[in-house]
Amino acid sequence: MSNPMxxxxxxxxxxxxxxxxxxxxxxxxxFMVLAVVSCVLLFALCLRKRTIVxxxxxxxxxxxxxxxxxxxxxxxxxxxxxxxxxxxxxxLFVAFGNLLGLFPYAFTFTSHLAAVxxxxxxxxxxxxxxxxxxxxxxxxxxxxxxxIPSMLAPLIIPIETISFLSKPFSLTVRLVANxxxxxxxxxxxxxxxxxxxxxGIIPLAFDACIVVFEIFxxxxxxxxxxxxxxxxxxxxxxxx
Numbered sequence: 001m002s003n004p005m006x007x008x009x010x011x012x013x014x015x016x017x018x019x020x021x022x023x024x025x026x027x028x029x030x031f032m033v034l035a036v037v038s039c040v041l042l043f044a045l046c047l048r049k050r051t052i053v054x055x056x057x058x059x060x061x062x063x064x065x066x067x068x069x070x071x072x073x074x075x076x077x078x079x080x081x082x083x084x085x086x087x088x089x090x091x092l093f094v095a096f097g098n099l100l101g102l103f104p105y106a107f108t109f110t111s112h113l114a115a116v117x118x119x120x121x122x123x124x125x126x127x128x129x130x131x132x133x134x135x136x137x138x139x140x141x142x143x144x145x146x147x148i149p150s151m152l153a154p155l156i157i158p159i160e161t162i163s164f165l166s167k168p169f170s171l172t173v174r175l176v177a178n179x180x181x182x183x184x185x186x187x188x189x190x191x192x193x194x195x196x197x198x199x200g201i202i203p204l205a206f207d208a209c210i211v212v213f214e215i216f217x218x219x220x221x222x223x224x225x226x227x228x229x230x231x232x233x234x235x236x237x238x239x240x
Contacts, residue, residue, distance in 0.1 A: 028112060123171065
């Protein structure tokens with residue numbers, strides 16, 4: 001039985017090195033590109049085949065669009081609607097990354113701390129820019145709320161800073177943990193299919209059930225990631 005952790009190894013497809021820095025195009029990079037291309041193709045087909053009576057190809061993107069739009073409006077308020085493109089992009093990128101990883105011999109980049117952590121840090125930076133835009137210098141009151149005695153500043157400021165910086169950590173760990181555990185289970189059970197011969201039909205059936213469950217988990221985790229991003233965006237806009 002092969003090592004179930006091998007599926008998470010990052011492998012260079014096009015080795016590149018600039019000034020001692022490894023910037024190789026890897027299997028992780030490939031599936032990030034495929035996730036973006038899949039999103040673009042989905043909506044390109046929708047716009048190309050637009051009809052009066054919606055077809056399935058047209059309905060799916062429109063349902064996704066409306067779903068995320070309402071999600072943002074409910075969790076961050078009407079003011080946040082102007083930032084819908086960013087939230088919608090986050091949802092699609094994470095969702096397609098999760099789903100593409102379920103294909104045989106595919107790579108799940110959403111199971112890696114570096115990939116998801118980078119995305120979460122980008123979301124945090126985006127929220128900081130929005131918060132500064134809305135609150136100007138008042139944004140820094142986030143780390144020392146009004147009404148707190150100045151003598152408590154050495155205690156309050158580090159606590160608030162840690163709380164603020166933990167946002168991308170909470171986004172990252174939840175997604176990475178769920179994707180990693182699910183794929184390890186699939187790999188371990190799949191290893192018994194050939195090892196058991198004819199009796200391998202049992203783990204094969206069980207694996208098929210887990211795949212269906214993992215599709216649900218993939219979409220659920222994209223939903224949770226988006227909801228938390230909306231809540232953090234709401235804090236950036238509305239918190240006092």
